[in-house]
Amino acid sequence: MEIGVLFNLSMLQATIRMATPLTFAALGGMFCERAGVVNIGLEGIMLNSAFWAVFATHFSGSPGIGLLAGVLSGMALGAILALLTVKYYADQIVIGTGINIFGLGFSAFVCQKIWGSRGASGVVAGLPPLHFSFLDKIPYLGPLLNNNTILVYISFLAFILSHYFLFYTPWGLRLRAVGENPQSADTAGIDVHLYKMIFVTIGSTLAGLGGVFLSLAHLNFFAWGMTSGRGFIALAAMIFGKWTPVGCFLASLLFGFADALQMRIQTLGILPPQIILLLPYLITILVLTGLVGKATPPSDYKPYIKK
Amino acid sequence: MKKRSFLMLIIMVFLLLLPSVCWGEGKKIGLILATGGLGDKSFNDISYAGAVRASEELGVELDYVEPQAVAEFEGYQRDFASSQEYEIIVCVGFDQADALDKIAQEFPEQKFALVDMTVDQPNVASLLFKANEGGFLLGVQAAYMSETKKIGIVGGMDIPLIRDFFIGFREGVKWADTGAEVLPTAYVGAWTDPTKGKELALSLIDQGCDVIWAAAGKSGLGALEATKERGVYGMGVDACQCYLGERIIASETKRVDIAVYETIKSAFEGTFQGGILEKGVAEGWISNCRFPEEQSFWEETFNFKHQVEIPSEVMQKVEEAREKISKGEIKVPRPEEFGG
Numbered sequence: 001m002e003i004g005v006l007f008n009l010s011m012l013q014a015t016i017r018m019a020t021p022l023t024f025a026a027l028g029g030m031f032c033e034r035a036g037v038v039n040i041g042l043e044g045i046m047l048n049s050a051f052w053a054v055f056a057t058h059f060s061g062s063p064g065i066g067l068l069a070g071v072l073s074g075m076a077l078g079a080i081l082a083l084l085t086v087k088y089y090a091d092q093i094v095i096g097t098g099i100n101i102f103g104l105g106f107s108a109f110v111c112q113k114i115w116g117s118r119g120a121s122g123v124v125a126g127l128p129p130l131h132f133s134f135l136d137k138i139p140y141l142g143p144l145l146n147n148n149t150i151l152v153y154i155s156f157l158a159f160i161l162s163h164y165f166l167f168y169t170p171w172g173l174r175l176r177a178v179g180e181n182p183q184s185a186d187t188a189g190i191d192v193h194l195y196k197m198i199f200v201t202i203g204s205t206l207a208g209l210g211g212v213f214l215s216l217a218h219l220n221f222f223a224w225g226m227t228s229g230r231g232f233i234a235l236a237a238m239i240f241g242k243w244t245p246v247g248c249f250l251a252s253l254l255f256g257f258a259d260a261l262q263m264r265i266q267t268l269g270i271l272p273p274q275i276i277l278l279l280p281y282l283i284t285i286l287v288l289t290g291l292v293g294k295a296t297p298p299s300d301y302k303p304y305i306k307k
Numbered sequence: 308m309k310k311r312s313f314l315m316l317i318i319m320v321f322l323l324l325l326p327s328v329c330w331g332e333g334k335k336i337g338l339i340l341a342t343g344g345l346g347d348k349s350f351n352d353i354s355y356a357g358a359v360r361a362s363e364e365l366g367v368e369l370d371y372v373e374p375q376a377v378a379e380f381e382g383y384q385r386d387f388a389s390s391q392e393y394e395i396i397v398c399v400g401f402d403q404a405d406a407l408d409k410i411a412q413e414f415p416e417q418k419f420a421l422v423d424m425t426v427d428q429p430n431v432a433s434l435l436f437k438a439n440e441g442g443f444l445l446g447v448q449a450a451y452m453s454e455t456k457k458i459g460i461v462g463g464m465d466i467p468l469i470r471d472f473f474i475g476f477r478e479g480v481k482w483a484d485t486g487a488e489v490l491p492t493a494y495v496g497a498w499t500d501p502t503k504g505k506e507l508a509l510s511l512i513d514q515g516c517d518v519i520w521a522a523a524g525k526s527g528l529g530a531l532e533a534t535k536e537r538g539v540y541g542m543g544v545d546a547c548q549c550y551l552g553e554r555i556i557a558s559e560t561k562r563v564d565i566a567v568y569e570t571i572k573s574a575f576e577g578t579f580q581g582g583i584l585e586k587g588v589a590e591g592w593i594s595n596c597r598f599p600e601e602q603s604f605w606e607e608t609f610n611f612k613h614q615v616e617i618p619s620e621v622m623q624k625v626e627e628a629r630e631k632i633s634k635g636e637i638k639v640p641r642p643e644e645f646g647g
């Protein structure tokens with residue numbers, strides 16, 4: 001009976017919901033690192049996008065516009081990160097931390113101005129769940145995949161497209177070269193700085209989508225600090241996924257699964273909650289130490305100074 | 308050039324200090340809010356309301372600050388205390404305790420009040436609430452309102468302050484004796500993760516719960532969102548949270564405004580005493596937003612109407628529980644840390 005409480009459809013649906021923001025952020029982080037920039041600012045980028053999505057929806061009444069605003073916010077912060085680290089050789093960790101602090105401070109400030117509380121925004125119209133009638137006919141998988149918001153499907157699409165792009169197109173090859181050995185890439189006639197800037201921006205935009213998922217798809221309001229460390233967990237998922245799209249996706253699913261499992265074990269009351277709350281982190285540590293083997297980063301993350 | 312700007316600076320500093328010199332007479336009320344700031348429709352707003360009431364009735368000035376982070380508490384407390392302009396300084400929130408313990412010793416003549424936590428200094432009044440008693444009342448309501456006879460509770464963190472709520476709640480459900488059971492508490496592990504709060508509530512609803520009580524700060528907002536989405540009953544905490552959704556039927560209310568008001572008044576009337584002031588249902592510091600007198604107060608404050616009617620038989624039961632707790636006929640248990 002207890003197994004039935006733990007492993008059922010609702011639990012798998014929760015897994016997908018908890019994994020989606022991580023998938024976006026992990027893929028985003030992967031693109032940045034493939035281009036040779038460590039994006040420690042994922043958390044702040046997500047939080048900002050989550051905020052702007054609610055902000056724009058509040059004033060336009062349309063969650064579609066909110067989604068767009070979230071994407072633009074991710075893009076803008078990504079462009080700033082790219083410009084400062086790639087073009088002006090600023091320290092990546094310093095800029096990333098700056099973005100995180102900015103995200104917390106800025107969202108609280110505007111929230112206070114608009115909703116009179118820096119803790120949480122008012123409720124806005126969220127992205128509606130989509131229903132595909134053809135999925136109804138598929139047993140098991142159908143109900144699992146159906147009735148999600150558009151962002152869940154975009155996250156599936158994003159990881160498949162990223163995989164194809166990275167390993168089966170010439171641009172993907174060039175991107176990998178830019179990260180691994182910018183000198184040779186430059187010699188081969190690739191505009192290293194341009195590639196870095198474009199893909200840091202794309203990566204940050206993806207992370208922004210993760211933030212939009214939190215505030216506009218899963219919930220329909222913004223709360224201060226609502227990313228709650230997901231940007232950093234996504235970094236772990238990215239390393240665990242060995243900087244590959246498929247790896248990032250599976251690692252995010254695993255973390256989502258651990259979270260969903262943890263929630264259900266708690267309500268069985270068989271273990272103290274402190275131990276159960278450790279579960280996702282425990283899995284992270286176990287996986288990083290034992291299963292993954294040596295994690296070799298795709299770049300040395302040094303700014304490329306053209307000679 | 309440089310000399311002139313320096314002169315300007317001195318003049319400006321002087322101008323800034325001028326008002327504080329002029330207004331030296333007549334002591335004021337100092338209020339240091341918790342990090343959530345005003346507009347939270349909860350702790351801060353309610354404390355502020357209590358201080359405003361005191362300031363209007365006593366005809367004294369009120370100064371308040373909204374610190375952004377725990378690290379800022381000590382600075383504000385010291386600024387307020389060292390200015391010697393305040394009859395009493397009210398600090399809101401348990402996380403001000405560490406800073407206050409230090410500052411209270413530095414300024415032994417200054418009166419302080421701390422909401423929701425104990426600081427063992429003679430010049431600090433620690434205002435504590437018997438949250439377990441309010442949990443009991445809410446538990447009685449939940450037991451009657453649940454049709455599936457399964458109730459879920461979502462907590463922020465597994466700390467005594469939160470356990471206090473839930474111990475009382477479980478006892479209330481038991482006392483109502485409707486055959487309803489409360490599932491083991493689901494903890495979010497964070498105060499600002501509404502995403503996880505919502506998922507926890509969904510998992511409880513999937514297990515058959517049709518009443519969910521959330522005491523988890525911002526994470527609790529997510530849990531209440533889940534009750535809205537699935538059309539089950541939700542319950543709130545601290546202030547009346549029923550304005551958040553039609554099917555949020557009741558909230559345990561911590562009347563911080565009354566506690567703050569009474570303490571400020573005692574300070575100006577010279578009856579202030581340091582030490583622990585712990586009150587509950589009997590003194591009206593802890594209540595339930597569905598009692599008639601409370602209901603109108605909250606509906607006016609937050610400008611909304613409760614949508615779901617709670618049957619009068621149920622409210623009679625809750626009223627009975629309140630009386631018995633007030634008279635001491637029902638002893639509601641507490642966590643060990645609170646002497647339970």
